[in-house]
Amino acid sequence: MTLAVSGLIHPTAVIGPDAEIAPDVRVGPYVIIEGPVRIGTGCVIEGYACLSGPIEMGRENYVGYKAVLGKGPQSRSYRGEPTRLVIGDGNSFHESVTIHRGTVEGGGLTAIGDGNVLRKGAHLGHDVIMGDGCLLESDVLLAGHVEIGDGCDLASHVVIQQRVRIGRLVRFSGIGGSTKDVPPFVVQEGYNCITGLNRPGLQRVGTPPAVISALGEAFQVLFEEGRNQGEALDLVTSRLGHVPEVREVLEFIRGTRIGINHIRNEERRNWCA
Numbered sequence: 624m625t626l627a628v629s630g631l632i633h634p635t636a637v638i639g640p641d642a643e644i645a646p647d648v649r650v651g652p653y654v655i656i657e658g659p660v661r662i663g664t665g666c667v668i669e670g671y672a673c674l675s676g677p678i679e680m681g682r683e684n685y686v687g688y689k690a691v692l693g694k695g696p697q698s699r700s701y702r703g704e705p706t707r708l709v710i711g712d713g714n715s716f717h718e719s720v721t722i723h724r725g726t727v728e729g730g731g732l733t734a735i736g737d738g739n740v741l742r743k744g745a746h747l748g749h750d751v752i753m754g755d756g757c758l759l760e761s762d763v764l765l766a767g768h769v770e771i772g773d774g775c776d777l778a779s780h781v782v783i784q785q786r787v788r789i790g791r792l793v794r795f796s797g798i799g800g801s802t803k804d805v806p807p808f809v810v811q812e813g814y815n816c817i818t819g820l821n822r823p824g825l826q827r828v829g830t831p832p833a834v835i836s837a838l839g840e841a842f843q844v845l846f847e848e849g850r851n852q853g854e855a856l857d858l859v860t861s862r863l864g865h866v867p868e869v870r871e872v873l874e875f876i877r878g879t880r881i882g883i884n885h886i887r888n889e890e891r892r893n894w895c896a
Contacts, residue, residue: 631646631647631648631649631650632644632648632649632650633650633651633652633653633654633670635652635653636650636651636652636653636654636655636656637653637654637655637656637657638650638654638656639656639657639658639660641658641659641660641676642656642657642658642659642660642661642662642676643659643660643661643662644656644660644661644662645662645663645664645665645666646664647664647665648662648663648664648665648666648667648668649666649667649668650668651668651669651670651671651672651688652670652671653670653671654668654669654670654671654672654673654674655672655673655674655675656668656673656674656676657673657674657675657676658675658676658677658678658693659676659677659678660674660675660676660677660678660680660693661676661678661679661680662674662678662680662684663680663681663682663683663684663712664682664683665682665683665684666680666682666683666684666685666686667684667685667686668686669685669686669687669688669690670688670689671688671689672686672687672688672689672690672691672692673690673691673692673694674686674692674693675691675692675693675694675695675724676693677693677705677706677707677708677724678692678693678707678708678709678710678724679707679708679709679710680710681710681711681712681713681737682712682713683712683713684710684712684713684714684715684716685714685715685716685717686716686720687715687716687717687718687719687720687743688718688719689718689719690716690717690718690719690720690721691719691720691721691722692708692710692716692720692721692722693708693722693723693724694721694723694724695723695724696723696724696725696726696748696749696750696767697723697748697749698726698728698749698767700726700727700728701726701727701749704726704727704731706724706725706726706727706731706732706733706749707724707725707731707732707733708722708723708724708725708732708733708734708735709732709733709734709735710735711735711736711737711738711755712737712738713737713738714735714737714738714739714740714741715739715740715741716741716745717740717741717742717743717745718743718744719743719744720741720742720743720744720745720746721745721746721747722735722746722747722751723747723748723749723767724749725749725750726749726750726767728750729749729750729767729768730750732750732752733747733749733750733751733752734751734752734753735747735751735753736753736754736755736756736773737755737756738755738756739753739755739756739757739758739759740757740758740759741759741763742758742759742760742761742763742779743761743762744761744762745759745760745761745762745763745764746763746764746765747765747769748764748765748766748767748768748769748785749767749768750767750768751765751767751768751769751770751771752769752770752771753771754771754772754773754774754775754791755773755774756773756774757771757773757774757775757776757777758775758776758777759777759781760777760778760779760781760797761779761780762779762780763777763778763779763780763781763782763783764781764782764783765783766782766783766784766785766786766787767785767786768785768786769783769784769785769786769787769788769789770787770788770789771783771788771789772789772790772791772792772793772807773791773792774791774792774824774828775789775791775792775793775794775795776793776794776795776824777794777795778795778796778797778798778799779797779798780797780798780799781795781797781798781799781800782799782800783800783801784800784801784802786880786881787801787802787803787804787805787881788804788805788875788878788879789801789804789805790804790805790806790807790808790809790871790872790875791807791808791871792807792808792821792824792825792828793805793806793807793808793809793810793811793821794809794810794811794821794823794824795810795811795812796810796811796812796813799811799812799813799814799816800814800815801814801815801884802815802881803815803879803881803882803883803884804875804876804879804881804882804883804884805817805883805884806845806872806875806876806883806884807868807871807872807875808820808821808824808825808838808868808872809821809842811884815884815885816884816885816886817846817884817885817886818886819842820835820838820839820842822835822839825838830868834866834868837863837866837868837869838866838868838869838872840862840863841859841862841863841869841872841873844858844859844862845859845872845876846885846886847886852876852883856873856876856877859872859873860873
């Protein structure tokens with residue numbers, strides 16, 4: 624991989640000597656690439672974007688107009704250490720997306736998997752760990768140290784507090800937020816408010832009907848029957864612990880440090896605290 628200034632790189636782009644750019648990468652006007660930035664084959668960097676290393680970017684990524692990737696974290700603990708942003712393959716970062724590098728406190732790494740789409744104005748804070756195949760609509764904000772599993776779908780203006788974990792295949796409705804962990808395979812609306820099982824998302828990835836049925840039964844025991852958490856976890860383990868996806872939910876809940884969101888009920892019709 625070499626830096627190849629050619630017809631694919633606009634003459635107004637400013638590219639530092641530490642950059643390593645595959646020969647077929649397209650770089651638009653007034654792009655800034657500074658520090659140790661490695662960009663894999665097939666990527667497109669649109670005009671006025673800024674990439675600030677250390678960044679390792681894989682293949683076939685799209686970086687939209689005015690996106691800013693890899694600037695230093697907005698953390699009081701950060702003292703200019705050379706932390707990293709690592710990006711996989713086939714991601715799309717649309718207009719004005721911002722993603723910060725990690726902090727030493729958080730392990731020094733912000734990491735994004737493969738095939739994710741971040742729409743206009745989405746933000747990933749320092750030390751965010753994102754899986755594969757997620758969709759973040761316009762102006763979604765993830766604070767520092769958030770972990771988000773594969774296949775999540777966050778609608779516009781969702782805000783996630785620092786250190787929250789979001790399980791696999793979670794769907795958020797728009798204009799909501801979370802200060803607590805969100806278990807895999809659920810739908811969340813409003814503020815800290817689970818509303819049901821994400822059956823469409825499970826079906827979309829080819830989950831067998833028997834597994835969806837088992838998850839539905841587990842969801843009922845865990846969230847709808849009013850049992851205390853320990854009793855509910857033990858009951859689901861004894862009844863359905865042989866189903867890997869159910870075990871994934873149980874292990875996620877048992878691993879929480881900040882609590883799990885509640886299901887909406889009549890007393891908390893619009894918002895769950």
